[in-house]
Amino acid sequence: GVLDGRLRANFSIFNNDYKNMQLSQRITGSTATANVDAQTSGAEAEFLFAPSRAWLLDANLSLLETRIGNFLTVDAANPGQSLTTRTPEVAVNLEGNALPHSPTAKVKVGAQYTTGLFSTGWNVTTRLDYVWQNDYYAREFNTPTDRIKAWGVTNLQVRFANPKGDIEVKAFVKNLSDADNVTNIIIEDALVGSYRNVRLLDPRTFGVQVQYNF
Secondary structure, three states: OEOOOOEEEEEEEEEEEEEEEEEEEEEOOEEEEEEEEEEEEEEEEEEEEOOOOOEEEEEEEEEEEEEEOOOEEOOOOOOOOOOOOOOOOOOEEOOOOOOOOOOOEEEEEEEEEEEEOOOOOOEEEEEEEEEEEOOEEOOOOOOHHHEEOOEEEEEEEEEEEOOOOOEEEEEEEEOOOOOOOEEEEEEOOHHHOOOEEEEEOOOOEEEEEEEEOO
């Protein structure tokens, strides 16, 4: 293996051509399903490196490109494609638009360190993870108001495991920096005012989990 088996790497590329992919659309305050053709392509890389028995480093990288095929539809949030009127409805062709929630790049890196807890026989593993993804569109219409900015999040955890391996105590902090990143946007039908629902990343969250294996 590479570096005497201390380094593992996996690479993959893909290209998919979908016919009649199901796409959810917001209409009259509810969800309707449309069928569209779409293409996706990209590449992924995974790395796992153990420089010593105590340290473990990992990284995942991905690139993604999506493209909607020929698809005529009406934007229920702006059916008239106008700032002043909702009628008459104007159909738009979404060909070439990106699929919703499809960031073109995503990176995840992690590091963990394991050591003994003094002379108790317990092991302590401290792990830090960071995930980042590029900007993307919340809706298939790819309008400026659909765009969600790039965001990242850091998570921390500390695990304690007894010598038998049947008891584990984990303390964790999610969203360590307490970032208020926008993760989704829902724009409602023009009939109900085209208002926007914005969903944020969960705030900083602390917790403790205790696990016993019988």
